[in-house]
Amino acid sequence: MPQQKLGRIQWGPLVFGPGSQYHVTAIEGLDDLPEIRAEDINRPDQHGDYTSPDTTGARTIQIGLGLRGESPDDLRALTLALRAATQPQRQPAPLQLLDQDVLVYGKVRRRAVPYDAEALWALGTAALEIYCADPYLYSLEEYTASTTAYSPAAGRTYPLTHPRSYGSAGTSGRLTVVNNGASPAYPILRIDGPVANPSVEQVTTGGSITIDATIQAGEYLTIDTRTRAVLLMDTSPRRSWVRGGSQWPLLMPGPNELAYRGSALPGAPGQSSLLTVTWRDTSL
Structure with a gap:
């Protein structure tokens, strides 16, 4: 049964969330309504508009991650694995929210992995932006x-x-x-x-x-x-x-x-x- 807590997220070979070394610190755009595209026009000499059917634009999902390595070398391995899994794509790929029964199809459009020399030993952060031309949320089960x-x-x-x-x-x-x-x-x-x-x-x-x-x-x-x-x-x-x-x-x-x-x-x-x-x- 879908649950309110975020749970595990799978992107390609990587799983983020509980039980992994990639902790999910934030997610935006999943339950938000994508931008509405409308073609409303004014009613001449009247109050209000003539309104068109509403459709939506693309969905953009932003994911914040906390990387938890066992050592500096382990943290570097986590960073390289994340980099390998978030290369530019020709076609959308599935982003699966395993514990929420949600599937979207998207492309990585942004990856940020900042380097903080004061805190960097085995801990790091990352941010991903997933562009979903198809804004629909699908069930995991087909x-x-x-x-x-x-x-x-x-x-x-x-x-x-x-x-x-x-x-x-x-x-x-x-x-x-x-x-x-x-x-x-x-x-x-x-x-x-x-x-x-x-x-x-x-x-x-x-x-x-x-x-x-x-x-x-x-x-x-x-x-x-x-x-x-x-x-x-x-x-x-x-x-x-x-x-x-x-x-x-x-x-x-x-x-x-x-x-x-x-x-x-x-x-x-x-x-x-x-x-x-x-x-x-x-x-x-």
Whole structure:
């Protein structure tokens, strides 16, 4: 269960906080609301403004550290390890607050390790600034849920026999996923073939995304609703397969019902297509 005390923080191979030689002395920007971006305009000849939907900018997290070495050489080793773990980055990396169930993705934009000759023996300090272009706070745990595509009941089998056979009951192609955060979550959708023209509908809020293509048995399509990347076998871009007018499904806070539909391929009897939804609880 998340706790109020800060606890352990992991950045790359290093763990800060209780049980480590890197004591966390301060943290800012984690529970703060990032700067709001608004496009409000004055109401002509009236009091007040016309207000736009509020969105946020990036999140910046500042971490203060106390380094506790066993000797001057040990302190130097801690400094070098911190320096190695906080190099400039091409892509954001996960910053995990292990005891608060919080994950953010960021880049190191500042590292300060002052040298104090009067106090420096086995103790030191450091300051880090983590820039998070994605301001969302995610749960450490990643959730998944799956369903096969909707298929109708098979109906009666003719000629009638005794006992009579009414065929299979079919499958609903529906699943319920729960976002326990306070903000909409961006799910990753994986569709495994065989299936033609698959669609995923957000039943709770409306809207759906449809793929105008055929996915063969043994193939899969990954849809990242945040970056809007659509990849066949995780390598080949297929963004053009998304039908015009589709609405990328989001998982609102609380329960969300999704419906998965698609057409079976000729010559693939008994092979079910599968939708797998992956998400994290999401807040700002």
